[in-house]
Amino acid sequence: MTTVLKLGGSLITEKERAETLDGAALDAAANAVAAAVGDGTDLALVHGAGSFGHHYAEKHGVTVEEGTADAGAALEIHGSMTTLNRFVLSRLHDRGVGALPVHPLSAGARDAGATLDLSLSSARTMLGEGVVPVSHGDVIAHEGQGTTVVSGDEIVVDWATGLNADRVGLCSTVDGVYDGAGDVIDRIDDFDSVADALNGSDATDVTGGMAGKVRTLLGLDAPAFVFGCDDLSAFLAGDRVGTRID
Amino acid sequence: MTTVLKLGGSLITEKERAETLDGAALDAAANAVAAAVGDGTDLALVHGAGSFGHHYAEKHGVTVEEGTADAGAALEIHGSMTTLNRFVLSRLHDRGVGALPVHPLSAGARDAGATLDLSLSSARTMLGEGVVPVSHGDVIAHEGQGTTVVSGDEIVVDWATGLNADRVGLCSTVDGVYDGAGDVIDRIDDFDSVADALNGSDATDVTGGMAGKVRTLLGLDAPAFVFGCDDLSAFLAGDRVGTRID
Secondary structure, three states, rough: OOEEEOOOOHHHHHHOOOOOEOHHHHHHHHHHHHHHHHOOEEEEEEEHHHHHHHHHHHHHOOOOOOOOHHHHHHHHHHHHHHHHHHHHHHHHOOOOOOEOOOOHHHEEEEEOOOOOEEHHHHHHHHOOOOOOEEEEEEEEEOOOOOOEEOOOOHHHHHHHHHHOHHHEEEEEEEOOOOOOOOOOEEEOOOOOOOOHHHHHOOOOOOOHHHHHHHHHHHHOOOOOEEEEEHHHHHHOOOOOOOOOEE | OOEEEEEEEHHHHHHOOOOOOHHHHHHHHHHHHHHHOOOOOOEEEEEOOOHHHHHHHHOOOOOOOOOOOOOOHHHHHHHHHHHHHHHHHHHHHHHOOEEEOOOOOHHHEEEEOOEEEEOOHHHHHHOOOEEEEEEEEEEEEEEEEEEEEEOHHHHHHHHHHHHHOOEEEEEOOOOOOOOOOEEEEOEEEOOOOOHHHHHHHOOOOOHHHHHHHHHHHHHHOOOOOEHHHHHHHHHOOOOOEEEEEO
């Protein structure tokens, strides 16, 4: 039973202040993860960028589509993400969770058509050895573009497919996918039925808003759940939480 | 014209003192690399562990063959290598060389037969974008062993083959491969003819001595050169230096 879990960047960092951790939120998430791993869950973890990577990506004007030929800019963005990644690893190790980093910049690239080629060898072998691979949004070499951003959500989708995940969880600061009236939608199995409600949320994140997330998650074999931090332990225990997308 | 260059760990660090850079040696190497990249050489760089990785690998008893199931030990070894890697990157960026890290722990793994599966996607794409990929000896997930050491020399061999290198250089604190009388051998094209002379050097390095290096380099398509730091600029300019192995 393999679970791919993403901890949103807005959850584990203070998004308004550059390179500032939300230590209490990260501690709470690490507690839930440690309990689940202790109970035998094979977990692959991805975290977002929050006020670490986004700050530098905006500074240098780099997005999923707009690249930079400046390796110094790319290294600054990457460096802020590895810093955040080490905080996450450290909180897990403090709780006895064996976890190791998987940095997308080292693990793959995009071709000229922007298709991601990410090696799963490290994450898959770590999982088999009882180690939690911990990846994140990053910059990545991109044929013809220098480097572009790769979002944590893209890593989640790649891992969910390539690691044959049984369940996918996106834990963030929202309790699920909201409908037009602001209520959490229980289940989404078809994009068109929720397209109108989601339209307004598309501009909230440079790496692609809720509409894009839902569309991508609908394409996965595994069921995906979008939920808030209060539901993390329940999700890891196998419960149905937030919005189920499949 | 692609060149894979390894800077030996004993060259760029003070091997007797834990986590101590040989700043002058690294500066000199970075100057030579910057000049060559400025002249249009497509360069892929690998560095050894020296007093960074080796110190922690010995502390935890981890080698190429002896693994550890302790992710904390692996992370300590890996962390010391990423620290050294950032020093190398920083010296290159200071000289206007666009360079980005490729960490083996993220890029691949070993299977149960200890065969290395390393993604070349990141390094290949960086090279195509005019960026110098900079890799290093590291720990790597290993099926059935937890994590083991992957040596810088293994990365060199993998990259030389996978990146279709035209030339391979191993720059270290020795001026070449020495014969029994202590003189640099001009050329080696057959292992048996130098086996006696090399036998005594096998115990000098946990990641595999000069005899192992020579044997492996003989298997490459590209000519390989083993030389000292004084010959680095000449090597990068295309000259024949030290011992030629092919």
